[in-house]
Amino acid sequence: SGRWACARALVKEFEEKCGTPDARLKQIADALTVEMHAGLASEGGSKLKMLISYVDNLPTGDEEGIFYALDLGGTNFRVLRVELGGRERGVVHQEFAEASIPPALMSGSSDALFDYIAEKLAAFVADEERIYEQPAGKERELGFTFSFPVMQNSINSGTLIRWTKGFSIDDAVGQDVVVEITKALKRKGVDMRVAALVNDTIGTLAGGRHSNPDVSVAVILGTGSNAAYVERAQAIPKWHGPLPKSGEMAINMEWGNFRSSHLPLTEYDSAMDAESLNPGEQIFEKLISGMYLGEVLRRVLLRLAEETCFFGDEVPAKLKSPFILRTPEMSAMHHDTSADLKVVDDKLRSILEISHTSLKKRRVVVELCDITASRGARLAAAGIFGVLKKTGKDVVKDNGEKTIIAMDGGLFEHYTEYRKCLEKTVFELLGDTTGSSVVFQHYNDGSGIGAALLAASHSLYL
Ligand code: ADP
Ligand code: MG
Numbered sequence: 001s002g003r004w005a006c007a008r009a010l011v012k013e014f015e016e017k018c019g020t021p022d023a024r025l026k027q028i029a030d031a032l033t034v035e036m037h038a039g040l041a042s043e044g045g046s047k048l049k050m051l052i053s054y055v056d057n058l059p060t061g062d063e064e065g066i067f068y069a070l071d072l073g074g075t076n077f078r079v080l081r082v083e084l085g086g087r088e089r090g091v092v093h094q095e096f097a098e099a100s101i102p103p104a105l106m107s108g109s110s111d112a113l114f115d116y117i118a119e120k121l122a123a124f125v126a127d128e129e130r131i132y133e134q135p136a137g138k139e140r141e142l143g144f145t146f147s148f149p150v151m152q153n154s155i156n157s158g159t160l161i162r163w164t165k166g167f168s169i170d171d172a173v174g175q176d177v178v179v180e181i182t183k184a185l186k187r188k189g190v191d192m193r194v195a196a197l198v199n200d201t202i203g204t205l206a207g208g209r210h211s212n213p214d215v216s217v218a219v220i221l222g223t224g225s226n227a228a229y230v231e232r233a234q235a236i237p238k239w240h241g242p243l244p245k246s247g248e249m250a251i252n253m254e255w256g257n258f259r260s261s262h263l264p265l266t267e268y269d270s271a272m273d274a275e276s277l278n279p280g281e282q283i284f285e286k287l288i289s290g291m292y293l294g295e296v297l298r299r300v301l302l303r304l305a306e307e308t309c310f311f312g313d314e315v316p317a318k319l320k321s322p323f324i325l326r327t328p329e330m331s332a333m334h335h336d337t338s339a340d341l342k343v344v345d346d347k348l349r350s351i352l353e354i355s356h357t358s359l360k361k362r363r364v365v366v367e368l369c370d371i372t373a374s375r376g377a378r379l380a381a382a383g384i385f386g387v388l389k390k391t392g393k394d395v396v397k398d399n400g401e402k403t404i405i406a407m408d409g410g411l412f413e414h415y416t417e418y419r420k421c422l423e424k425t426v427f428e429l430l431g432d433t434t435g436s437s438v439v440f441q442h443y444n445d446g447s448g449i450g451a452a453l454l455a456a457s458h459s460l461y462l
Helices: 002-017 022-041 103-107 110-128 177-187 200-211 267-274 283-288 290-308 327-334 342-352 359-390 410-414 416-430 446-457
Strands: 064-072 076-085 091-100 140-146 150-154 157-160 192-198 215-221 225-232 248-252 403-408 438-442
Touching (some): 002 359, 022 416, 064 110, 064 200, 064 446, 076 110, 091 110, 110 177, 192 446, 200 225, 200 248, 200 403, 215 359, 225 359, 267 283, 283 359, 290 359, 290 410, 327 342, 327 359, 327 416, 342 359, 403 446, 416 438
Parallel strands (some): 403 438
Antiparallel strands (some): 064 076, 150 157, 225 248
């Protein structure tokens, strides 16, 4: 019928606009390396902040003692205690507690957010008091993983540049987040010193390196997306400090804010961006990360419903509600292997109150999941290819050297189709020989352990 033809045409148009042929991915990777150079050359030289992490030594394995980590990244935050046993014993023990950030706190005041976090940390510490008594005069030390763009002034200070991932707490912008959390800890009576402030990418890089010396890049694919890597200090013109002994510096790219005219943006992306809390910002992140994939899908489904009566004569009311279709739900539909696409049917009913869809229509839903997720995964792959190019790791060395990419984040961990597509595309872009020297390694909680390791190497009590 005419409606079906219209629906097919709309899907086809979306697919074309989302196209990511290899040639385009290579242009995107090249554009990324150009921006990397510009961001390293001068402060404000690029949309890519290429932030200096003040981490010039990644963990060696000698770290020892009990350290804490606080991981604030987006939807959840975690408190960890990690016992490090030095070269012989590695990570001896770890414990954690997790809580979600109440949505109201994501747009409230700085004090309210940090008080909430400090309270959870206080409860965590109170629970352990008898087992892990601190020696007199020695404060507990903490690695604070704070996964938003921060301009660091030292390993344990830095001001918040802006919020991302749905946070918007105005009075925190421009503040030193270590001062803020330290004040909150004091208010809540927690005796703890922030020894290291790190981004989750830097934490993952550190955690990854601790378990494998071939780790030199870290990528987060969770609510948001970002990457970090080890750069030669000589290749950072904007660094005016003393050259580190190691000759290296870990760089937090803040690649979520990358944009380029080569990115395949559709009208759905533009509308989502315009209505977001941070219009014009984090364009790459909005194409590839978990917070946004489901929302793009919802927008396409809504258009289908409006223009082709895809779900009946009336547009389902729930479909008009922003962010109602979350990426884990999209992923469940995408992975539906049942002959009658039962999971798709279930999700459409339970989330969108859409019932009685034909199998043919459910197949279209899966197709749209695939288009959206593949675009994201292939673009993320182009980003990784760009970083490998910048560091000369896109050409294989004769010495059998491996490049290990430390990966973390719920999207990479749980969205199998996305992950497979990402890995396959990186391999494709590198070509067979180099491709087989690059390995993806998932480090669950790498960022938390990495933060504890960096707290250890920057301890006052060494
Ligand atoms: P954060 O990025 O907030 O630090 P995570 O790394 O745990 O936290 O990532 C959480 C994100 O991962 C969610 O917002 C969601 O987008 C994505 N995610 C979680 N579970 C799944 C899943 N089963 N399928 C696809 N994406 C998922
Ligand atoms: Mg995280």
